[in-house]
Structure formats: C-alpha cells, structure tokens
Amino acid sequence: MSDGNDLISFIASMSGEGNLRVEENLGDGFVRLRVSEAERRQAKHDIQHVEDIVVEMLRNARDAGARNIYLATSKEEGVRTLLFLDDGSGVPEDMRDRIFDARVTSKLESMRMDKWGVHGRGMALFSIRQNTQTAEVVTSAQGGGSSFRVVVDTASLGERADQSTWPTASKDDDGILSCVKGPHNINRAVCEFACEELHGCDVYLGTPTEIAATLYAHAASRVDTTRLLFLDSEQSLPVVDRLTCAADAGDFIRIASDMGIEISERTAHRILGGSIAPLKSIASRLLREKEPAIGEPAQIDLTRDRRGLKISKEDIASFSRTMERDFTDLASRYFLTLSREPKVRVTKDRITVTFDIDKEDT
Template sequence: MGQANDDNDLLGFVRDLADPATFTVEEDLGHGYVRLRVTEAERRQALQDIRSVEDVVKELVRNARDAGARHILVSFQKEKGRWRNICVLDDGGGIPPELHHKIFEARVTSKVREVVTDHLGIHGRGMALYSIKQVVGEVHLVGSEVGRGTAIRARIDTRDVPERKDQSTFPRLEANEEGVLEVVGGPHNVPRVLTEFVLQDDEVELYLGSNAEILSTLYHLSSDLRKSWAGGGRLEGRPLWFELGGIKEGKALRNFAWERLGLAVSERNAFRVLECEIPPLMSINELLRSGAEDPGLRRSDLHRPIRVEWSDQLARRLTPQDLKLLSSRLSEVFQEIGERCWLAAEHPVIKRRKDRLIISLRLHEKED
C-alpha cells in the first residue's frame, strides 16, 4: 500500500513538473483566476513592449540617450530581404565590465532613484533590453567601456518581428503656432522614430545609415577628434571608435569594425572608407536644420558630397575629367612606344590612391 502511494506521489510530481503552469503560476485563486509568477509576468510584458523593429530601435536609442551620449549612430541594414541587422553605437557613460552579463536580465537599470518620462512614455524599469532579448533572441553586447560608450547589435527576423515596408522616407514636419516643429504625417518607420528623438532633444547627434556609411562617419569623427587632440585640444573622452582614425589598412579597419563595433563590412568597403569613396553621413539633426519642412526628405538626403578636405589626399584634387585627359594622352604616348617594341595596350585604367596615381596598362603582342 505504501509503495503504491509513493508511486502515485512520484507520478503527480512528474505531471506537475511537465505542466507549464507549474513554472508560470504562483497561486491558483480559483474560478479561473491565477496569480502569475514574476518571471512569467515579465515575459508577457516583454511581448507587449516589443512588437516591431521600430520598437527595438526606440528602446536601444533611449538607453543610449539616458547614458549621456552626445552621438548615437544607428546602423540599419537588411539581409536577404528578411533579416534586419541593427547596431546602435554611442559615446555615453558605458557599462562596467562586471555587469556586461547582466544587462539583458529583467529589472536591471542604472536609474536607481527615478524613472524617465519622455514623449514615448515611461523608461527606467530595467525592462527594455530584457524585452528585446525575449522577443528578438539574437541580440548581443558587442562592447562597452566606462566613459567610452556602448555598442549593441541585434539581428531580427522580420517574419517574427515586423517592420514598416518604407524605411527610407522621413516624416512630414510643420511648425506649430509657437514655431516649434512637429511631425504631422508620414510612415511610422525608423526614420520617424529617430526624427521624434531629435525634435525632443537636439543636443544629441543622431545618425542613420548602412554599416559602411556608419563606419565612414565614425572614421571621420575619430579622425577629427584625433587631430584636435594631437593639436593640443581638450579631449573629454575617448569613445569606442577613437582608434579608427589611426587605421590605414583595409583589412585592419574591417576587423576593428566587426570585433569592436559590431559593424559587418567587406574589406573592399573598408578600403573605400579609407579612400573617402564612401563619404560620412550628416546627422539627422543637421538634415532637419537644413530642410526640415521639405515634404520629400529621404535617407539618401543624409549623404554628403565627397570633399577633398576630409582626407588630405592629393590625388582627390584630380577630377574625373582630369583623369580622362591623362588616360587619353597616355594612350597616344604608348602608341608611339608600342610601334618600336611591337606591343599594343588596352585603354589605361587610372586609380586615385591618397597621394599617388596607380596606372594600369594591359599589354598584348602587336598583330600584323
């Protein structure tokens, strides 16, 4: 009889263990009512907090702003028409190394004394990163150092976490009776989320672009900072990207971008950044200051034209017309040489590389 009771108790224990309610319900109140465990309540709240890609960007940017960042850069790139890759980098207060493994846990926050209320609601419950982790799954702290800022990368399956189809158009803005700009229309996309941040706090410079565009922007920010520092200027801090401006080789730049900043770029694009073929972006703040009430603003309007003074590269002083003229003259000169050496050459290919030109002439045996 005792053995049968023990068996029944064991079976009951196994059934309870297999029942999901065992881990979600703290107390059965009867009549179909229960009191959820705190962890389950948090999980369900996370599903409510993060329902779109736009929500992910909103929470990551809010965290960066609350950390005291002066620059926030959002890398925003689509992969195979399905996966949205996001990396948010800032130069805020950073996270102590002993807390790196805890920031995606619930109720972990640096806002000890009070919550923050802004145009998006209450912030400071310590639930933002936890919510993103629960919903997105693939989110990582790339790096963070106290006083140098933070880089967080997320990869989102847009079949599970949707996004607005149009991610290129900025919202329509109009000045109200007090002359203050307000959003009056346009898609509820990431450009709109970031525009609303800028309208609330113009002191923080916000950037939006592809991985290569953000890398180029960081490279130029770093170069300017390093020049100021070398010239005796005051250096208030060394952000995570401070070392970028000292890198002069494409492979090294690509590796630094991925390992330290979470930006995946090809070696070719890294080289193009070094050669100033991918110009830095203007901030959304600057775009709005220059043409805020333009009804047709798009992400492409953030692109700057290439300027010689960014790079100190002598070869950049030569225009495409100059190169075309040089190529034509080289063809004429080589034609005379080729006659003597029984050689023919294809049209010259001329590339600008900092303070030099690289000229390629493909040779062939001259035919009768």
C-alpha cells in the same frame, strides 16, 4: 557588493519587502529592481514592432549620457540587423550580459518620463532580448560608450513595409520641430527621437558602410593625432573613436568588425580615401542645415535662390488691422471674438495669419 546586499536584506526584514525598490545591488551603479510578475510579463508585450526596438535603444543610449548615437541598419532575407553605437557611459564588462535580465538598471534615482512613457524600469533590454534572435553588447568601455547589436527575424516581429520613405518635419508656431507626415518606419522612429532630443544628442542613421565612414570622419576631427602615437591599442579609446587608429584597410576592417561593422576591403579603401562622405545628423537633415565640412572648404552653390521675403513692421501691422476688419463679418455669424489682434508670421516663402479666438456665450 555583499555588504550592499546584506544592507538590502536588513532593510527588507525591518520594513517589509513591499517597501523596498531594490532587490539586489549588482555593483558599478547597477541594481536589480523589485518588479511584480505582472510587470515582467507585460514587458515582453512592450515590443510590438522593430521600430519599438529602435526607440527603446535610442532612449537607452540617451539615458547613458550619449551625445552622439549612430545606428547602422541592414536587412537580408527577412532578417533585420540593428547596430547602435554611442559615446555614453558604457557598460562594465561583468554586466554586459546581465543588463538584459529583467529589472536590471543603473537608473535607480533617474527614471525619466518622455513622450514614450517612463524609462528606467530595467525592462527595456529584457523585452528586446525576449523578442529577437540576438541582443548583445558587441563592445564597450566604461566611460567610453558602447556598441549594441540586435538581430530580428521580421517574420516573428514585424516592421513597416515601407522602410525607404523619410518623414516630413516642420516647426509649429512655437518653433517646435516635429514629424508631421510619413510612414511609421525606422526612419520616422529615429526622426521623432531626434526631434524630441533636438538639443540633447545627435543621431546618425544609415547603412553599415555609411556609419563606418561617418565614425571615421568624426573621430579624425576629434582625436588628436599626437595621442595616437602613444596608444598601445584602440581599445583605450572611446568606442566611436576607434576607427581613427586604422593605419590601412586591413586595420580598418579589423577594428570595424570588433565594433560590429562588417565591410569589404574595397569599402575600407574608399572610406580611408575619402570617397564616401559622412552622414548629416538627423536633426540637420530635418532642419535642412549644412554641417561644417570635415577637412574640405564648403562648396558654394551660385545658382541657388537665396532671396527671402521681408516685409516692414509697418506693413505687417497695417495688414493685421485689415485682417481684423475682414474677420468681423465671420465673427458676427459664428459668435466669435478675437482674443488679440491677428498674428502675421512671415517666412522665406510663406505668410501665415493666425486668429486667436474666444467663443461668445449664446
């Protein structure tokens, strides 16, 4: 690492520090970027609410290559606890505290722009620690994911009063899913992220108990049981798969605690006994999809109305022409012209007609 820093110093001396993005090479792909004092001070103000923390941590997991992100959240006496577990690239042991320093990042060449702005400046985790009671890496494995815990005093950093309501989501005419209604609480922050990353990663949100049950069920379906026979410790498994090593309730409690999840013995027995069902991913919940059952055949609801609305192409075309004729009177009064014939869209319980218009010059 010293050779890397010597090279950085040499380049800075030859070209001027202002042209150099990297201040220090920290090893394992991590660097400290050069960021102005103004940017450093602004970073603290990037976090205005608890929901901002949720978005930044989800983006952080995504950029670490996570395909599955689990968020366990709870609140007691005004203190919000957020636990993020993922199957991303993990954090080297000697970097677990330094990643919360300003300007430290592993994304020197991969800053990403998404709906929330630029990510990868090395300021998100710094901002979170500046605004919370605790922000820490609970456990991690290089190449095997991480568990981050963030504890927030909501008297100092607020959150939406309504944390129970789920948002309503729908697809637009182009089939893009988005949240259209509901308070901007933690649920909505997670749902908006899930919509943005619909085909990138799955997100699961629930209580610590629900997340523990989901992790256990997912790990049981992923990990080959014969592999467990030759493991010296669950630490050699990815973080999100470690609960599958639990031989009994005592093991389950210990492993869960090491991951940042605190549960009772009774809860551990219920999870091991299959009494607590795993969560659906947020995307499946928004799309109202049924995920494959783990270990059990799917239940069939014979009372559900599965009839759909189907209209022949000929009738749709005829209906479109009728709509076009009826549009003529409105168009003449408001100087409108159709740019193409009305578009008729038929779904299970809805018919939508779209008129694409051009305004005439008057």
